Amino acid sequence: MIDLKSIPASKKDLDSYEVDHLFHSWSYQPAQAPLRVLTAKGVRFKTEDGRERLDFSSCFVSHNIGHQDPRVVEAICEQARTLCAFAPNFSTRPRAVLARMLAEITPGDLSRTFLSPGGTEANEAAVKICHQFTGRRKILSRYRTYHGGTAASMNLSVGDPRSWAQVSGGTEVVPVPHPYCYRCMLHQKYPECDLACVKYIDEVIELEGGSEKVAGIIFEPVTGANGIIVPPPEYFPKLREICDRWGVLMIADEVMSGFGRTGKWFAVDHWNVVPDIMTMAKGMTCATVPLGGTVVRKHIGDRFKEQFFSHGATYAGHALACAAAVRTIQIYQEDNLIENSAKMGRYLLEKAMELKEKHPSIGDVRGLGLFVGLELVKNRKTKEPMVPVGGKVRPGMNPKLEVARKLAELGMMAMAANPGNVVAMAPPLIVTKAEIDEGVAIMDKALEVADAHVEK
Numbered sequence: 001m002i003d004l005k006s007i008p009a010s011k012k013d014l015d016s017y018e019v020d021h022l023f024h025s026w027s028y029q030p031a032q033a034p035l036r037v038l039t040a041k042g043v044r045f046k047t048e049d050g051r052e053r054l055d056f057s058s059c060f061v062s063h064n065i066g067h068q069d070p071r072v073v074e075a076i077c078e079q080a081r082t083l084c085a086f087a088p089n090f091s092t093r094p095r096a097v098l099a100r101m102l103a104e105i106t107p108g109d110l111s112r113t114f115l116s117p118g119g120t121e122a123n124e125a126a127v128k129i130c131h132q133f134t135g136r137r138k139i140l141s142r143y144r145t146y147h148g149g150t151a152a153s154m155n156l157s158v159g160d161p162r163s164w165a166q167v168s169g170g171t172e173v174v175p176v177p178h179p180y181c182y183r184c185m186l187h188q189k190y191p192e193c194d195l196a197c198v199k200y201i202d203e204v205i206e207l208e209g210g211s212e213k214v215a216g217i218i219f220e221p222v223t224g225a226n227g228i229i230v231p232p233p234e235y236f237p238k239l240r241e242i243c244d245r246w247g248v249l250m251i252a253d254e255v256m257s258g259f260g261r262t263g264k265w266f267a268v269d270h271w272n273v274v275p276d277i278m279t280m281a282k283g284m285t286c287a288t289v290p291l292g293g294t295v296v297r298k299h300i301g302d303r304f305k306e307q308f309f310s311h312g313a314t315y316a317g318h319a320l321a322c323a324a325a326v327r328t329i330q331i332y333q334e335d336n337l338i339e340n341s342a343k344m345g346r347y348l349l350e351k352a353m354e355l356k357e358k359h360p361s362i363g364d365v366r367g368l369g370l371f372v373g374l375e376l377v378k379n380r381k382t383k384e385p386m387v388p389v390g391g392k393v394r395p396g397m398n399p400k401l402e403v404a405r406k407l408a409e410l411g412m413m414a415m416a417a418n419p420g421n422v423v424a425m426a427p428p429l430i431v432t433k434a435e436i437d438e439g440v441a442i443m444d445k446a447l448e449v450a451d452a453h454v455e456k
């Protein structure tokens with residue numbers, strides 16, 4: 001038994017606490033403790049080995065305004081000194097202000113928000129609202145997407161009347177194809193395809209019971225972890241038409257793509273499409289304090305003036321998180337970060353295209369704003385993937401991990417451990433041209449590891 005009043009904290013002790021007592025997310029549990037981060041500032045972070053590295057993933061696309069902005073730190077401290085939190089049936093000043101701000105920056109008449117502790121919970125809330133609003137069970141979701149990590153906690157809440165609003169049997173998910181033109185599931189070619197993948201969705205809605213049975217469709221407007229997939233320009237306007245025709249709600253998961261990441265406040269803004277429900281997290285507070293949001297259009301929000309809103313959480317609208325979000329949103333505006341994302345994003349995409357000229361392991365380059373992906377292949381002609389489907393969860397089948405290790409050795413973190421074939425670059429929106437050059441030069445070297453896996 002260790003003395004809990006004075007826990008020893010040598011490097012060796014901390015390493016053993018990590019390895020013996022913690023679960024690490026989405027991975028085979030490491031035999032060695034991961035590098036411990038001591039400090040972070042702007043686009044860089046310092047680890048216990050004394051090295052400084054460039055953060056080209058914004059910590060899984062959350063630290064959009066850069067690390068440790070003192071203005072947000074001060075806002076959190078000030079709120080902590082005043083009131084850390086209070087029961088969600090009371091309100092706090094930052095919670096009310098944040099709700100108004102979100103109505104301002106989200107498109108169209110998106111105007112009423114439920115605040116939760118993170119992105120997963122924001123999507124859970126979206127799905128529950130979708131069921132409660134439509135009374136229907138089926139939600140369409142596209143292959144190659146990630147919407148969160150929890151399982152069925154409400155179904156487990158047996159005998160609690162809050163679970164009664166769950167549609168019987170829970171959500172029924174109906175998978176549909178993605179507009180992933182590089183590997184079209186329908187074996188079509190854009191633009192000759194005339195958006196066959198959207199027509200497919202129309203047909204699926206009809207076959208699944210249309211307006212009687214289908215509640216909504218959830219999607220990432222620009223898909224993140226599963227490959228930085230940017231849809232063709234006509235995709236979302238056409239999808240909006242179809243959803244309107246069937247009364248199916250569009251749920252845009254902007255957890256990664258929101259808050260300036262793609263060069264607009266939200267990715268759907270590129271296509272002037274207003275979803276019925278939008279979810280967000282990450283860039284909302286830039287991960288300083290966990291927070292997620294589910295914003296709905298006015299007619300949906302108004303319905304819950306009469307209908308019981310069957311969802312909630314102790315931390316819904318936590319005061320510290322709301323104070324952080326309010327200050328963070330002001331900083332996006334004060335420092336013109338959305339504009340910088342668009343401008344630097346164009347530069348990063350250009351540089352990524354140059355990498356493709358040099359590296360046979362790059363099959364495709366895609367991106368929007370500071371959200372740029374390099375898709376790795378073993379063979380450009382056949383497009384044989386560098387990482388087979390499932391490579392992330394099966395041992396020894398993910399050469400991208402070697403790229404990730406090489407990047408770390410050379411002094412950079414990018415998104416290279418995600419599922420699929422794509423190494424993504426998503427630096428904080430404050431990034432400069434010189435920092436992009438530095439990061440791309442490191443990526444250039446690290447990609448030699450991937451090139452070694454290309455078929456000769």
Ligand SMILES: Cc1ncc(COP(=O)(O)O)c(C=O)c1O
Binds near residue numbers: 060119120148
């Ligand atoms: C698009 C998307 N939705 C939802 C989530 C889940 O968010 P969280 O990890 O905050 O629960 C993520 C996380 O990466 C995400 O990328």
